Amino acid sequence: MATLPEELKTKIIEQLHLEDIEVAEIGDDDPLFGDGLGLDSIDALELIVLLEKEYGIKLKDPKEGKLIFESVNVMAAYIEKNRSK
């Protein structure tokens, strides 16, 4: 069974249409935005939807995403702590 970080990588690739990126290419601590995967503001909104749809986490303030989406590991830790499904 895939670990949460591995599961997240698969979902991020699928949800954000990162068709030229493989799961193995995303490091657990790689920055998702900026120099990392080069995600943009629309991707950030997609990740907010992903959190709610897949893990039942509704961000009250979209600005929280800046910290939560720092890396796959940070995201996974946040999900473990706050998930309702």
Added chain:
Amino acid sequence: MSTPEYYIADYCTIRHHKVYRNGSCTYTAPSSMPLKEFTKGVYSTLEIQYPKFYKMDTLSKLGFLATEILVEKQQLPVETALVIANSAASLDTDRKHQASIVDPTNFYPSPATFVYTLPNIMLGEISIRHQLKSENAFWISEQFDAQWITSYAQLLLQSHKAEKIICGWVDLDTDKYDVFLALISKQGKHPFTAATLNKLYVEH
């Protein structure tokens, strides 16, 4: 002072899973191939790295691909205007967005889909790719109207609002698509008239 003459420098048609540049077929795929795979196949022939392509909706992908094929490696002037029309607007993406919001108990609209629920977003994608800071217009008409496109493009050229123009037709409704773009400039083989544009449009 005489009015400068303009020409159709290059043109590109994407139709029936075939790509044509200046009348020559440059890529073909089986007609049974899903459109998503076809656009991916055409993209792979361009030998460019532009990951944003995969995030575009299908209408934008078609406009993006036709523009890339049309201009090849040449650097477009920043004042290259875009004058494009179609008949189905962004209906293909509109339907996908609607499907994502139709069930109130499973209501997760995708922001990445929603941003493409306007057909002129395609012009933005082309402008970003080629760093254009120019006039652009997207028109909706029942069918390809060479007279209208030519008149509007001529107006832009003669009023010095544009140095070159990419104009034509990028239409998509589910799996049915029809793409024809022409690059208008001061040099070229074909005179830029409605009759010539129409003739090249129906060539394939």
